[in-house]
Amino acid sequence: MCGIVGAVAQRDITPVLVEGLKRLEYRGYDSCGVAVHMDGELRRTRSTQRVAELEAQIKEDHIAGFTGIAHTRWATHGVPATRNAHPHFSGPANGKPRIALVHNGIIENHDELREELKGHGYVFESQTDTEVIAHLIDHLYNGDLFETVQQTVRRLTGAYGIAVFCHDEPHRVVGARHGSPLIVGLGENENFLASDALALAGTTDKIVYLEDGDIVDLQLQKVWIVDINGKAVDRKVNVVHAHTAAADLGPYRHYMQKEIFEQPRAVGDTIDGIESIEPELFGDGAEKIFKDIDNILILACGTSYYAGLTAKYWIESIAKIAVNVEIASEYRYRDSVPNPKSLVITISQSGETADTLAALKHARTLGMENTLTICNVQTSAMVRECKLNFITHAGVEIGVASTKAFTTQLVGLFLLALTIAKVKGRLNDVQETQYIKQLRHLPTAIGAVLALEPQIMAWADRFASKENALFLGRGMHYPIAMEGALKLKEISYIHAEAYPAGELKHGPLALVTEQMPVVTIAPNDELLEKLKSNMQEVSARGGELYVFADTDSKIKASEGMHLIHMPEHYGKLSPILHTIPLQLLSYHTAVARGTDVDKPRNLAKSVTVE
Template sequence: MCGIVGAVAKRDIVPVLIEGLKRLEYRGYDSCGVAVHLDGELRRTRSTSRVAELEAQIASETLGGYTGIAHTRWATHGVPATNNAHPHFSPDRNGRAHVALVHNGIIENHEELRAELQAAGYEFESQTDTEVIAHLLNHLYDGDLFAAMQQTVKRLQGAYAIAAFCRDEPHRVVGARHGSPLIVGVGENENFLASDAMALTGTTSNIIYLEDGDVVDLQIDRIWIVDVDGQPADRPVRSVVAHTTAADLGPYRHYMQKEIFEQPRAIGDTLLDVETVGPELFGAEGADVFGDIDSVLILACGTSYYAGLTSKYWIEAIAQVPVAVEIASEYRYRTSVPNPRTLVVTISQSGETADTLAALKHAQKQGMKQTLTICNVATSAMVRECKLAFLTRAGVEIGVASTKAFTTQLVGLFLLAMTLAKTKGRLPEEQEADLIRSLRHLPVAIQAVLALEPQIISWAEEFVRKEDALFLGRGMHYPIALEGALKLKEISYIHAEAYPAGELKHGPLALVTDQMPVITVAPQDALLKKLQSNMQEVRARGGQLYVFADAGSNIRSEPGVHVIRMPEHYGWLSPILHVVPMQLLAYHTACARGTDVDKPRNLAKSVTVE
């Protein structure tokens, strides 16, 4: 979600701040800004346009300095507007800007703090919770910004990553984190703060990952960190090679299209070292953990939640282990029955999803200590928090709508199903070998699906004028229908819903007209006959069917029934193949409607607030 970059150096750091913001653009934002210490004063430039426009504005104002902070904001409190954009200033008694601050997260007690600060004489220029932190920090300042930050965070309730500097201490930036990622970049005669190591690519590869409750003091040649108790904290410096978001698009129009076509490579890389399955795939403690569990709880949000729903079918059928799948943002706000022998599995592309991290910690507090994450970022908070991890190798995913991260998550979850089955003595050697062969054939199978793009484009041209769509699936393909509907709505802005096909007659059939396309996932499996009956219900009401059918099925194109035939039926792994044409359908429909495919409105790539 929001992006933070901060620096203290012996050189003009504005180019570093701007480049950092550019590298964080993929996360989503609706305003941006930079503040620096210049000639004994605090100066800032803010914009509700893109970072490129902010850069041009800064150039025209000749803004520069040795100490500064920058931010991309995704609106929570207050509309996207310049006065709500970060950095926020807090003035001294003479009205001169004294403290500059940026913040990711949500402060839950901001209203009480706002009232207290207003009573103390502070005036607010924005509707944000962030300005409350700036004024509180200024109010508590007594000559030492680091000490003031330690006092400030004790008053805050909620999640935050904060970077700030003060007019009176020109070579110092302080930061704090709780529930929202913040890292330190270590340089020579310069040091940095950022919400993501990617922001510092090309500047430094030496990174310190702050932990919840940490407060950090950055000076030109010094880094000092204290923990939640105010005690000195020794956090290791790691060498991290972060990939730049400025990757060459090559022949592709958008990053989403490029990432769809990278899926064969991403899946191949994810399976690179997999010759057989076993607990060691998930970490050194895998054998102990898997041998001790009798159920699985999956926690995830959005696309990752649909990956979890798909894996429920696999794990229960192949491993015969009961599975519960929970929306992470809901799980910790209800009374549940903990089972210490449950394997808690989190799924997250970034490994920093705030709702999922909070749900994980809630499960741990309830006594469920056996934890595993399926994640795409080795250095993420989720990986550090869990006992076990399976790292997908999707590479950096820039498009907000997840594609290759989703399919590699499914691969990791299928390996989990196989491993649990093997641990429980329920995976015969011959079946294991057959499933490994099928996994290894996936990249070739997906290449054949991608070759269907011209046919899918012709469907997209029909969807341009539609405002509603239904997606249908049965069994383990119902979550794939959910994912197809999500993709269409988030990048084309067409209202789309997904249902188990058998649920049509229980209400959704009332919506069907000849103006509502009904997209159907129709694999050649045991439920196909049932699905065909549901399709006839649609045709009888004049609905238009768009069917992704497996090779060998007897579904034929006719008036009102449009069929694209998949190259082959793929058994248990069929969901991974069937999601790919739905990604392409959403992508080309969005292109035809002229939307901002890689940065859809109101959305962010990494959701680091609840």
């Protein structure tokens, strides 16, 4: 979601700030801005265009400085407009700017603080909750910005990651975080702040991850951190070799297409070196935890939620242990029945998903301390919060619509199902060997599905003129149908819904006409014959079927039934293979409709606010 970059140096840091914003563009944003300490005053440039336009504006306005902050904003409070873009300024009431601030998160008590600050003479120029923080810091300013920020955050309710500097204290930037990620980058006679280590790739690889409640004082030769109680703390310095988000597209038109075709490599990297199923795959102490649990609770949002739903089928079938899957943003707002013997699993590409982190913390307050995360980022908050973890190796995913992150999550969850089954004595040596063999062949099998792209492109041309679509699946392929519908709507803007195929006659069949394409996942499994009956229900109402069927399913193309043959049925790993053509269908439909594939409207890559 929103991105932060900040720096104190003895050089012009605007190129560092702008480059950092470029590296964070993939997260999604609708405005951006930079503020610096320049010639004894605060100067800023803001834009509702892309970072490239902001960069041109900076050059035109001759903006340069040795201390500064920058931001990409995804609108929450206030419409996307220059007046709402960060950085926000504040000064003594009606005076020249003294404070410059950027903020990720949401301040829940902003209305109350706004009225108080208006009473002190502050005039609000924006609709944002962020401007409240800037004015509050200015109001409380006592000549020491670090101390003032400590006082300020005690009055804030909600989530925040902030970076702020003051006209009166050159070569100083202060940062604070609560519920929103913030990291420190260490340099030689210069130091940096960012919401993601990726923003500082190429600038520094020495990264400090701030904990919730931390406040940091950045100066040229000093970094000072205190915790939520104001106590000085040492945080570990990590060497992080972040990959640039400006990777070469090579032969691909968009990052999403590139990432779809990177899935054989991503899956291969995720299973690399795994010769047998061992609890240590998930961290120290995993065997004892897996032996003791009698239930699993999965918490996730969006695409990761669908990965969790798929895992439910695997874990209950292979490990014979009950699984509940909850949408993280809903879980903590209802009365639930906690079970101390549950394994709480979070799934997140970034490891910083605000709703999932909050749900995890809520589960722990209920006494559920056995926690595990499936995540793509080793250094993320989710990994630090959980006892156990499995790190996928998807690599940086730039396209907002998740592809390789999803399939590698599924691989991690399948390994988890096998591991719990083995620990509980429900997986024998022959089964283990067979599953390992299938996993090792998976990258090749995915490659065979990717070869279907030309046929799928022809379907996409038909879909481009549609405004609605249905996706059908049964059993463990129903969550994959849900993921396919999500992909289509989020990048092509076609309304799409998914249903278990057996539910057609309970309502959705009323929608079926020749204008409603019905995408059907038809693996050659025990539910195939029942699925064929559901397909006949669609055909009988004049619906157009678009079927992805395994080669040996004996389904034939006919009028109103478009067919693409998948490779042979792949058993319990079939959902992973059937994910790939749905990604390609959504991608090429979006291309045909001319949408912004990598940065779809209103969406952000990493959702770090509730």
